[in-house]
Amino acid sequence: MAxxxxxxxxxxxxxxNRLVMPPMATAKAENDGKVSQGVLExxxxxxxxxYISLIIIEHSFIMQQGKASENQLSAADDSTVEGLRKLADTIHKNGSKAVMQLNHAGSAAKFEVTGKEVVGPSAVANPRMGNVPKQLSVEDIKDIINAFKEAARRTKEAGFDGVEIHSAHGYLLNQFFSxxxxxxxxxxxxQVQNRIKIHSEVIKAVREAVGxxxxxxxxxxxxDYMEGGSTAEDSKIAVVExxxxxxxxxxxxxxxxxYIxxxxxxxxxxxxxxxxxxSVINIPVILTGGIVDAEAAEVLxxxxxxxxxxxxxxxxKDSNWAQNAIESLR
Structure with a gap:
């Protein structure tokens, strides 16, 4: 069998099966981040x-200060749970599992979107945006960890099958890692172990919330694929932790x-x-990146x-891609 x-x-x-739809922002949520009819459709x-065994929902903000863009999905307060439940139910009815991705944009956020001060691990320019955020205090960090915890609780209450913590693409947790x-x-x-301390604390808090x-x-x-940025060696240390x-x-x-x-x-x-x-962990690993053929997925x-x-x-681009891929391998 394939x-x-x-x-x-x-x-x-x-x-x-082993096919995952990774999180991709749709900008289809309501202005306040609630699930819209467009998101459900x-x-x-x-x-x-x-045909897709696991769908990871686009990144959803955990607090207003961490909102990345207009019409981004929200898991920032209890009023979002009802809509998120409809979303989980919609995916489940079709036979797929659903995981919610939680995020804080950090210095990738904009005041025009959030109405809040832009923050980051350090007061240094964001390599992609050029802006200099305010450095987070230890107290601020604790508030963010708690926001991840509360958003994870809502994710479980809404009936999702799991939760994903976002530390990629230059958002806040990734800013701590880099x-x-x-x-x-x-x-x-x-050191790497210190740069991922916030991750370990978020994981612990989320686990407390979800069981x-x-x-x-x-x-x-x-x-980062940039001079002085994070490397595969850093990641090997991080994933073990x-x-x-x-x-x-x-x-x-x-x-x-x-994502390129x-x-x-x-x-x-x-x-x-x-x-x-x-090579250094015993838990499953998801690979994405330019995969467009079922045969290529099979080889990997x-x-x-x-x-x-x-x-x-x-x-x-093609909502029938998964069906065609799965049927081609049967």
């Missing part, structure tokens, strides 16, 4: 037939380079990173570059 068709069980989550179309934006001299800066059986995923921007802290699945992407690798043409261009982190799984394959743009 490896893409193999089921996988993680805690109380059973996936029918979009995910209903993508999950139709249940030496480009983390110049702190306290316990949250310096032992609820899967926690973490999306890591595993390399994440596994110890209680993460169930590691989802690999880029750091300040976003400069100059990469091959399908599954984050494979060198997933292979590196897979066969070569043990990853345990799960994320297909984003191809599914975004």
């Amino acid at each position: 490896k893409l068709l193999n089921p996988l069980k993680i805690k109380n989550l059973t996936l029918t 979009y995910y209903n179309e993508k999950s139709n037939g249940g 030496p480009l934006t983390n110049k702190r001299t306290d316990e949250y800066g310096g 032992e059986d609820f899967p926690i995923l973490l999306r890591l921007g595993a390399a 994440f596994e110890k802290a209680g993460v169930d699945i590691i989802d690999i992407s880029g750091g300040f380079n976003g 690798v400069p100059g990469a043409k091959e399908q599954g261009y984050f494979a060198p990173l997933t292979e590196a982190v897979k 799984l066969t070569e043990e570059k990853a345990d799960l394959i994320g297909v984003g743009r191809a599914i975004y």
Whole structure:
């Protein structure tokens, strides 16, 4: 049997195959971040037939200060739960599992969007935006950790199958991980172990909120592909700690380079990173990055570059992609 068709069980989550739709922002939410009819229709179309075993919902903000863009989904207060429940139900009815991705944009946020002061690990320019945020105090960090915890509680209450902590694409947790934006001299800066202290604390807080059986995923921007940025070696150290802290699945992407690798043409261009982190941990790893053919996904799984394959743009462009891919391998 094709490896893409193999089921996988993680805690109380059973996936029918190895195909994942990674989080992709739609900007379809209401102005206040609540689930709109447009959001429901979009995910209903993508999950139709249940061919995608796992759908990870686009990044949702955990507090107003961490909102990344207009019409972004919210998990920032209890009033969002009702709409999120409809979203989880819509995906479940079609036969797919649903995970909610939680995020704080940090210095990638804009005052025009949030109405709040822009913050980050250190008062240094964001490499992508150029703006200099206010450095977070330890007290501020504790508030953010608590916001992740509360958003995770809402995720479970809404009936999702798991929660993903976002530390990729140059957002707040990724800003702590990257030496480009983390110049702190306290316990949250310096060596990799210090730069991921906030991650470990978020994971612990989320676990307290959701209980032992609820899967926690973490999306890591595993390399910045920039001079002085984070590297695969940093990520190998980090993922070992994440596994110890209680993460169930590691989802690999880029750091300040976003979801692309400069100059990469091959399908599954984050494979060198997933292979590196897979060598040091025992939990499943998701590989995304330019995968457009079922055969390419199959090869990456066969070569043990990853345990799960994320297909984003191809599914975004063609809602029948998953059905055609699965049927071609049967």
